Amino acid sequence: MKLMEKLWEKAKADRKKIVLAEGEEERNLQACEKILNNKIANVALVGDENNIKEKAKSLGLNIDGAEIFDPETSDKTEGYAKEFYELRKHKGMTLEKADKIVRDPLYFATMMVKMNDGDGLVSGAVHTTGDLLRPGLQIVKTKKGAKVVSSAFIMEVPNCEFGESGMLLFSDCAVNPNPTSEQLASIAISTAETAKSLCDMDAKVAMLSFSTMGSAKHELVDKVVEATKLAKEQRSDLDIDGELQLDAAIVKKVADLKAPESNVAGKANVLVFPDLQAGNIGYKLVQRFAKAEAIGPICQGFAKPINDLSRGCSSDDIVNVVAVTAVQAQNMTK
Structure with missing residues (x-):
């Protein structure tokens, strides 16, 4: 059995909730259906709820098993803003600015992981590595003993x-x-x-x-x-x-x-x-x-699992990175 097959089996044995920050993007939606059908993980999609549902319908995808979180309407946004303000007030953050920042899907998704509303995060199909690492380092930060991500x-x-x-x-x-x-x-x-x-x-x-x-x-x-x-x-x-x-x-x-x-x-x-x-x-x-x-890149050193994608990734690549992220989350809770 190849490694990826083993990781799928491990992920299925203890399903974790993995957040897809780019929930409106086509490959992420295709991956979401595959992940749910194969019972690899529970999925949280971040983005405009109407756009996500309409896009999935137009693609002929069934994503009914996924949770959808819209930063503009979610009842979690206010709490996330307050927590982000507390994390960054020493850097001059204001509550008003924090409220605006956490409405960005990547920041909202990272706050989900920070607040234990998700077990891990995957992004990068349309965002750069820097876009992903920035909120990760500001919010989740490095794990104990790690000098660097x-x-x-x-x-x-x-x-x-x-x-x-x-x-x-x-x-x-x-x-x-x-x-x-x-x-x-x-x-x-x-x-x-x-x-x-x-x-x-x-x-x-x-x-x-x-x-x-x-x-x-x-x-x-x-x-x-x-x-x-x-x-x-x-x-x-x-x-x-x-x-x-x-x-x-x-x-x-x-x-x-x-x-x-x-x-x-x-x-x-x-x-x-x-x-x-x-x-x-x-x-x-x-x-x-x-x-x-080549399986990766796999991010190391974060306090909770956050993983990057290549912008040229396929939906199958996203499925595999979600499986890796789920297994990392399992290991962090042992």
Whole structure:
């Protein structure tokens, strides 16, 4: 059984309410019907109620099982505005301004998750990553211990001996352009936790660089060395090592030559890239050249599950991200 099939089954076993902030958008409505029909999650759609119902009808979709929340008419809007004001008054927020802001569907949806009216949030079919992260960081914020919100892709590579029979996690490939050592350490820990919670995988985390164990000297290498040290200090229970070149991280013969004493080299199933350029290029190379399935980006580090979509996503992509979000919500309530 492929990972996505396993995540569907996990999601079905304990259905969570996932909020779709772009409730009037066609692909979200198509996904909503599929999610409800397959009993993957309970769905809350945010948007103009009349527009949602008319759009669904015109598309021939049955979304009767979904809850619809219209920020302009909802009885929750007033309470959300007051809570948002309390969260942001130290930044000069006024109650009047808060009332206006929470009527934005993304902010309303994020407040739903904050106030436990939803278990997780999915958006991004028409909004940018920044649009999603901004209210997430202002309202839900990062979980305890996380220095930064980051992303991971679960890569399933066919006919591949690397990682866990071709399954590896790549991070960060979508959020942080140039993380500091402290942030890179946090990204490594978050990705190890994602590997366990979503893939049931004991992570072996490689901190990637163009150097292996001191083979090159450069400030870029120094950042990875320091990040590795910090990650090990913070989570001594995790297998994290570096700095490692990619071949040393995943190829046993190379690891035996370049890093024979490492407990990760040659066996890595989590690859932490030193910056966003490397991570984004790396996952797309593997996706295209190796015909890998790339599941993500999966957001990590939020106090509650919030996940992003590609603006080029299909309705099936949305269904899968909802399943991931639902399983994350299950794990957060354990």
